[in-house]
Amino acid sequence: MSTPPTGRTWITAEWLSETGGSERVVERLAAAMPRAEVFTPVAFAQGAPSIARERIHAAFRRPEALMRRREAAAAMNAASWSTWGRTLDRKADLVVASHHMSSHWTAAYSDVPHVSYVHTPARYAWFPELDGRASSLPARALCAHIRRMDRKAAPRVRAYAANSEATRQRIQQVWDRDATVIHPPIDLGRFAGLEPAGGEPFVLGLSRFITYKRLDFVIEVAQAAGVPAKIVGGGALEEELRAKAASARVPVEIVTGTTDAEVAQLMADAAVLVYPAVEDFGLVPVEAMAAGTPVLALDEAGTRETVVDGVTGYLLGGLDASAWADKVGAAMALDAAACRTRADEFSEESFEESILEWISAAVDS
Known part of the structure; x- marks a missing residue:
């Protein structure tokens, strides 16, 4: 020690x-x-x-x-x-x-x-x-x-x-x-014992509401997959995201002002985290895995080092909403226990x- x-x-x-x-x-x-x-x-x-x-x-x-x-x-x-x-x-x-x-x-x-x-x-x-x-x-x-x-x-x-x-x-x-x-x-204790609350499956976008986080793309993936979305966070682009959510072809909820405990439960409830940002490391995808939730992420930079392709999520090249949407169902079928085991390494x-x-x-x- x-x-x-x-x-x-x-x-x-x-x-x-x-x-x-x-x-x-x-x-x-x-x-x-x-x-x-x-x-x-x-x-x-x-x-x-x-x-x-x-x-x-x-x-x-x-x-x-x-x-x-x-x-x-x-x-x-x-x-x-x-x-x-x-x-x-x-x-x-x-x-x-x-x-x-x-x-x-x-x-x-x-x-x-x-x-x-x-x-x-x-x-x-x-x-x-x-x-x-x-x-x-x-x-x-x-x-x-x-x-x-x-x-x-x-x-x-x-x-x-x-x-x-x-x-x-x-x-x-x-x-x-x-x-x-x-x-x-990663504060693994935040996710200990969490279980999905049930309800209709949804894809999750979670980050600050700034341009390079690409939360607008999360909404596009949800539309292409025909799955509702929740966009969680806060920041300068809130009005733009609310406008895009209002015009989406699937239900999209913009969620702000959440506590750490509420964010952890949203991660556990989500069917999949969609994370299209190029990150230096990216805590959010690892936290989602700690909650047992698989991740769709770019095959670049930090997420390449954390998401195990085909085991805890899928890594994708480029920002083609249809290609990401095609992986939503497969990601939902991945093992929650494998996601948590991977997160334990951090x-x-x-x-x-x-x-x-x-x-x-x-x-x-």
Whole structure:
């Protein structure tokens, strides 16, 4: 059993907002290193609820209005790291970054050893073909700053870990660094004992309501399959999705404002999760499998590493709604127990053990 690092440890994160994949990783890092303090430019009142509030140091608290504009939140990040970075030599012995935009930048300002767990190099800055949200002039200027700061910080980080093989390849491509692959943790306890509530089968789309998640395509698959759909989440595209749902040839329900428990039950109730996003890892498909629900996903990036084709779902090339619809029935017939067994490989305990081993090796090198 690996042990937490000794000495003063900082965990850095871009923001702690509504619970998502990166926030859950920060929570597990904090659980694995119970003496570490967490530094973030932006913290919601309910962000990362499992971490004691006195452990969280934030430049801005409860910035809900600003967080509605990601450019504002990103600018707040960019303005914070240099100040904190310059204090590190007096206040920390180790920095563990949870990175998807800027949190490893403190390495550019300090000689304190840094290690970085990477969800992705900022996709809108490095891979706009995958995430086209940074189209405005201010956003493009910010992306140039992100690339410049990443190039300064990356050579100074002692070790990188990547959440998937796809992310490892991106790190190699843009920063010329190798990384250890450590898949993110799944809270398997959320799904323990869940059983479908019964009722008419439906396909599930679950994510933030943003463009690259392609929830409109989920509705198209449901129409082509002749199966009702539920689209669960929230975000900027809610009105567009409601309009598409209203004109669909099958019943489509848009569900927002759900609790974690309600989302888990919806996953268990669904006949199949349709997940057409290109993801760095993709927690949602693994969570669906933990609930016993098979997955239809793209044969690309993170889902290629998690969904076992023909066993826990099907991997498809391209976005042809008819081809996806043709697999809905076959996916419904897959074994729920096999889905749960696959999800068990991504436990929180396995993640924490792997993280501590990686940190220990990096610090000792």
